Amino acid sequence: MSGTHSDVPSVVTAPLPDPVPRNEYEACPVTAAVRRVGDRWTLLVLSVLKGGPRRFNVLERSIEGISQRMLTRTLRSLESDGLVDRTVFATNPPSVEYALTAKGRGLLGALAGLAAWAMEHAEGE
Amino acid sequence: MSGTHSDVPSVVTAPLPDPVPRNEYEACPVTAAVRRVGDRWTLLVLSVLKGGPRRFNVLERSIEGISQRMLTRTLRSLESDGLVDRTVFATNPPSVEYALTAKGRGLLGALAGLAAWAMEHAEGE
DNA sequence: CCGTATCCATCCTGATACTG
DNA sequence: CAGTATCAGGATGGATACGG
Numbered sequence: 001m002s003g004t005h006s007d008v009p010s011v012v013t014a015p016l017p018d019p020v021p022r023n024e025y026e027a028c029p030v031t032a033a034v035r036r037v038g039d040r041w042t043l044l045v046l047s048v049l050k051g052g053p054r055r056f057n058v059l060e061r062s063i064e065g066i067s068q069r070m071l072t073r074t075l076r077s078l079e080s081d082g083l084v085d086r087t088v089f090a091t092n093p094p095s096v097e098y099a100l101t102a103k104g105r106g107l108l109g110a111l112a113g114l115a116a117w118a119m120e121h122a123e124g125e
Numbered sequence: 126m127s128g129t130h131s132d133v134p135s136v137v138t139a140p141l142p143d144p145v146p147r148n149e150y151e152a153c154p155v156t157a158a159v160r161r162v163g164d165r166w167t168l169l170v171l172s173v174l175k176g177g178p179r180r181f182n183v184l185e186r187s188i189e190g191i192s193q194r195m196l197t198r199t200l201r202s203l204e205s206d207g208l209v210d211r212t213v214f215a216t217n218p219p220s221v222e223y224a225l226t227a228k229g230r231g232l233l234g235a236l237a238g239l240a241a242w243a244m245e246h247a248e249g250e
Numbered sequence: 251c252c253g254t255a256t257c258c259a260t261c262c263t264g265a266t267a268c269t270g
Numbered sequence: 271c272a273g274t275a276t277c278a279g280g281a282t283g284g285a286t287a288c289g290g
Binding site (some may be wrong): 034037044106108111112113115116 | 142159243244
Binding site for chain 2 (some may be wrong): 251252253254255
């Protein structure tokens with residue numbers, strides 16, 4: 001719903017204190033971080049790993065609806081960003097365990113504020 | 126870089142304290158919030174509006190690389206989520222002013238933690 | 251000044267099948 | 271068990287042109 005009136009826009013009177021923000025969004029660390037975490041499965045995977053190390057198989061069954069392909073992609077991407085560690089055990093059949101790194105835990109912690117805001121506005125409250 | 130050794134996976138010994146997180150990501154408020162803000166221009170627009178109300182034209186020139194189309198889309202979407210207010214002034218030529226709502230300011234505030242984390246890990250530090 | 255309308259390239263995601 | 275390969279659909283974003 002848009003308001004409409006006939007006063008003078010406040011921008012006419014106000015000075016422009018803003019020089020210009022970061023142009024290339026790749027250069028905006030916040031946008032980069034948000035996009036890093038904003039894909040379909042990343043947050044779900046991280047939140048499961050928050051409970052401790054998990055094997056591929058366990059992750060797959062813990063996250064309803066994820067495919068092997070997407071789980072693999074998500075984990076590989078998290079690994080390459082240093083957010084999770086991947087450990088291969090030479091058992092038979094092989095097992096692979098994933099765990100949060102300190103950086104990964106830091107990221108989850110940094111999301112606390114947004115998480116609180118999100119809960120508050122989740123059409124509940 | 127993946128580690129490899131031959132110990133027993135810790136998951137064998139550890140119990141599974143995790144029942145199962147939210148399945149449908151639409152049902153996960155945090156993921157929803159992150160995705161809300163994780164598109165190409167939203168954060169840039171919000172951060173400019175943080176400095177006070179701005180006209181369409183000013184926004185366009187403040188955010189290098191944005192097209193009229195994407196600016197309009199981004200603003201409309203923010204408006205429909207109650208994050209910005211849109212006010213039309215019956216001047217000639219017409220001018221339209223956008224401003225953060227309280228909810229919008231709340232969202233930006235909630236991102237402070239993530240912003241700090243992002244700066245810290247922005248290949249600087 | 252403040253938009254809309256089209257068209258197009260790309261990314262993201264899912265479904266499915268196959269393997270060391 | 272823990273992946274990879276392939277294909278296809280929809281969403282996202284950019285370029286450009288036009289209009290009240």
